[in-house]
Amino acid sequence: MHTTLNKTPQVISSQELLDHWQGHRALTRRTIEVFPEEAFFSHTIGGMRTFAEMVMELLGIAGPGIKEIATGKSAPLNEHLDHGNKKDRLLELWDEATIEINTYWAQIKEEQFQRNIKIFGQYEGTVWSSIFYFIDNEIHHRGQAYVYLRSLGIEPPAFYER
Numbered sequence: 001m002h003t004t005l006n007k008t009p010q011v012i013s014s015q016e017l018l019d020h021w022q023g024h025r026a027l028t029r030r031t032i033e034v035f036p037e038e039a040f041f042s043h044t045i046g047g048m049r050t051f052a053e054m055v056m057e058l059l060g061i062a063g064p065g066i067k068e069i070a071t072g073k074s075a076p077l078n079e080h081l082d083h084g085n086k087k088d089r090l091l092e093l094w095d096e097a098t099i100e101i102n103t104y105w106a107q108i109k110e111e112q113f114q115r116n117i118k119i120f121g122q123y124e125g126t127v128w129s130s131i132f133y134f135i136d137n138e139i140h141h142r143g144q145a146y147v148y149l150r151s152l153g154i155e156p157p158a159f160y161e162r
Contacts, residue, residue: 014105014108014110014113017131018101018102018105020135020162021101021131021134021135022098022101022102023162024135024138024139024142024162025062025094025098025101025138026162027142027157027159027161027162028055028058028094028138028141028142028145029091029094029095030157031142031145031146031149031156031157032051032055032087032090032091032094032145033091034149034154034156034157035051035087035145035148035149035154036152036154037086037087039051039148039152040052040087041085041087043148043151043152044148045147045148045151048144051141051144051145051148052083052087052090053079054141054144054145055090055094055141056079056080056081056083056090057079057137057141058137058138058141059079059081059090059093059094059097060077060078060079060080060081061077061134061137062097062100062101062134062138063096063097063100063101063104064077064078064120065119065120065130065131065134066100066101066104066105066108066131066134067100067104068117068119068120069104069108069112069117069119069127069130069131070104070105070107070108071104071107074118074119074120074121075120075121076120076121077120077122081093108127112127113126113127113128113131114126114127114128115127117130142159146159
């Protein structure tokens with residue numbers, strides 16, 4: 001008989017959580033890809049930001065946030081990235097962030113997920129709640145992008161194909 005002492009029950013593993021998030025990131029990437037270049041940087045509805053601005057926010061949070069969690073070194077949130085109004089440049093940055101997330105995620109120990117942190121020096125929570133915010137925020141902005149795409153007569157990627 002195998003017995004594990006003092007083991008905290010868990011629903012999913014760290015790797016499963018990363019895979020879940022990366023599935024969402026892949027879907028968001030496909031959403032960026034289908035956006036017409038000009039509309040990506042200019043189309044808005046009801047005073048919302050352009051999808052390009054939302055993507056810069058997501059890029060400012062994801063890789064740097066996981067890096068901060070892994071290293072403990074805080075840096076201010078930076079949502080202003082040099083992209084030269086080129087969607088391809090933001091896709092390159094998206095791919096770089098994916099690598100950064102995978103690299104630093106591997107350095108986060110299971111016991112760290114319960115630790116209290118102040119991400120970007122200003123948002124208090126636990127490691128896991130911060131990561132959930134990163135994911136939830138991405139889903140929220142992708143939903144806004146879906147509305148934009150539909151208003152442009154473009155069918156967005158199926159939300160369940162992660």
